[in-house]
Structure formats: C-alpha cells, structure tokens
Amino acid sequence: MKRVVITGQGTVNALGMNVPDTLEAMREGHCGIGPLEIRDVDRLAIQIGGQVKGYDPDAEFNRQQIVLYDRFTQFTLLSAREAIAQSGLSFVGDLAARSGVVLGNSGGGMNTLDENYRTVYEAGKNRVHPFVVPKLMNNAAASHVSMEFNLKGPTFTVATACASSNHAMGQAFQFIRSGMAEVMITGGSESMLCFGGVKAWEGLRVMSKDACRPFSANRNGMVQGEGAAIFVFEEYEHAKARGAEIIAEVIGFAMTSDAADIVMPSKQNAARTMTLAMQDARINPEEVGYINAHGTGTAANDKTECAAVADALGHHANDLMISSTKSMHGHLIGGTGAVELLACTMALKEGVIAPTIGYEEPDPECALDVVPNVARDADVDVVLSNAFAFGGLNAVLALRRA
C-alpha cells in the first residue's frame, strides 16, 4: 500500500479568504457567524449564518466565467488555486492522466436554483439563462477544477449530506493508497445561504437563532455556514522525490451506514466508524491526541457523539481533546469536513488545538475535554476527523503528523 500525504491546502469560509487567515481566526477563537445578508432575510426565522462577506466575484473571475460558476464553484476554484499553488505541482503528461478530483457537496448550485425559481415562479417569466443546468449541477465544481488544472484522472462529486467532504477525501485517500492515482485534489464546498436554502433548514426545527454552542448544556441548534476547503493529496514517494513540504499524512479512513433513521444519529455506529478508522490506520486509541468532532450544536448529535467517543476510545477518551470548529465557521453541510480538516492539520503541524467557542455551561452528557473557548498548545501525533450525516452515513478520517 502506498502512503498518502497532504502537500497543499486552500480555503474560503466565514473565518477567512485563505488558509493563513482561517488558522489565525481559529487560534484566536474568532466567530465568523453573524447576521445573514441575503435577499428576503426578513422573511426568515433564522437570520444568522457563517456567511462569506466582503467577497467580490468580479475581482476574481471574468464575465465568461461568472455566468458558468455558481458561488459554490467559485469558492472551490479559489481554494483549489491556493492549495495547488502551495503544492507547487503542475499537471502535464502522465501526472495529469493519473491525477483527479473528488469533491464533497450536498446542495449543488443552490443560489442558482433560488434565483431561477424566482425568475419563473415569482417573476412569472418563461425563460431562464441557458447555463442554469451546467451551473447548478453539483459536479460543476469538480469539473471546473479538472479543467482549470488539467486533471484527467478519476473525477466526481460525492453527495452524502454532512459527510460529503469526508467521504470525498476518503475516496481520494484510497485511490492514491491503492496506486490508482498519483495526486488527488479533494475536499468540498457548499453555498446554500440563500432564502430557499435557509428556509428548508428552518423547517426541520434544528437551527439556532443566536449561536452554535457545541457540547454546551445550553446549546440550541446548528448554524449554517458556506465556503470551501481543498487539499492536495499526494503519494508519499512522489512528494518526497520532488522535495515537497508535507503538511500531514493521511493514515486511515472508515465509512459505515446506520441503516436505521434518516435524521437521528447512532452512538453505536459512530463508535464503530471511529474504531474502524483506527484499525485502518493501524493505531491504538492511546495514540489519538485530538478529535475534530462533528459537533453540530444540536441536542442529539453532541451527546451521541461524546458517548460514541467514550465507547470507541475507552478510558483514553478522558485524556484526549475534542473540539467543534462549527462554533466558528458554522456548518458547511457538504463542505464541512474539508474546512474542519484544516483544524486537524493545524493541530498536527503547528501544535495548536482549535477551540469550541460559545461554550457556556458544562453538560454531563458531553463530559469530555472540548477545548472550551480558548485555543490550546499541544503536542499531537494522531488526530481523527468525524462526520456523521443525515441519512445515517458516517465517515471518519485519521491523520498523522508528518
């Protein structure tokens, strides 16, 4: 089996328009969640989100591109440019043929859908722009990354709700580990902070009106975010031979299904997935120093996840740190695991554990070290990153310090 390392990372999210700004915000425990600035926000019951603000598409893309790129594609391309620039790779010849793109995304071009439904339903027009379909399809971002960087290997999009990015990165990892690909551009994106996107989530009655407070006894729901994070996964010998800077090593992955309920999480299967990821990585629970939690800030997820961690890690659960950065950037749905992997690489590379902010009251059902409110310096060798999606689909990654 080949070894897989990360040689580039890029992002756009509510905490920053690039990786350095995002990591600085995580170190400072900054909150990127604020009042939504979208059309018809006054008709929403939920008016907050981790929105990317002060972003001007016209400064980044030309007119020809903007008519084809939904916001989720724009975020993806900006993140991919940062990640691939850091890796120093250019894709020609055999490398191009053996390198691909696997991205996570749940909603596709929700802003495009929203705008064009308004055109035909609200404005009563009988004609929409011809590029609605290529703009909203949720493989658009992966395809545009493939086109911009000449990546001609396996390329597709994974849609497993809140686990999309973890599933995507798990696939990318397995493709390289098995020898099927040399380099994979992976991660994910989401942009559903539009009237219809927020309205749909409102309907489920799981959203907070004021803040995302994972593991805190007074938590009252999740907060949506938007953005993207993209990583360059590369075969270890290939990266070493060209003297690339290695950010971290991806050492294991597992995925399971609860086969039980379309929205409620399962402690048993969350625990089983973490155990399988540790087995796949050939590590003992005692080696895990940090877990990036799914940590949505809902009543159901957080207590279930803490119980699952206790089951999977045993006594060691009391000695490790676990935090949810969704408290800062919101829940990016299909893109969330990707942005959260930045907290994992920060822990491994810089020795800084991102905090769970908004933490106000201990919850006996979440009695782990959740790194409340303030980032912490720590020497960590191995981390896990959890994603437990609606639909009962679980995906856990394991990473090791380079």
Added chain:
Amino acid sequence: MAESVKDKVIAIIAEQAVLEPSDVKDEASLEDLGIDSLGLVESIFAIEEAFDISVPFNANEPEKSDFDVSSISAIIAAVESLIAEQSNS
C-alpha cells in the same frame, strides 16, 4: 428602428465574442468570431431578452432551425422578421 435592432444584435454578439462592436462585421460567421455552441445559445437567450421575442432554435439540429445563424447579417434579418411576426400576434 432597423438600425437599432442591428446595433443591439451586434452589441450582444460583440459582448459574447469579447470584441468591440465595430469589429463585428456583417458577413462574419459566429465561428469567425470565436463563438462556440454554448456561446450561441447564450447569445440567443440575450436576443430573446433584449427584444422580448421567442427564437425557434434547437441546438441539436441548428441547420433545420428557421433561425438562420450563418452570418451576422443573417441573424439580424432573422431577428427583424421575428420581431415583425411576433409583434402582430
């Protein structure tokens, strides 16, 4: 009126081709201007919006469409006749 239709059509084609309107010659084909099939479909959408007309065009069989896209002057003539037809209905 005729001049205005021509100017508007040329402006739409020029924007699509990323050219100055003065560089869009009557006898030019879309291919000459570097406009591909996706660009043609977008131009037709822009023409429909600009003149509030419906353009009969199926990208699967462009040669069978009533809308002649063989040159800029053909497109202008086709738009003028569609305006005349559809304003009567």
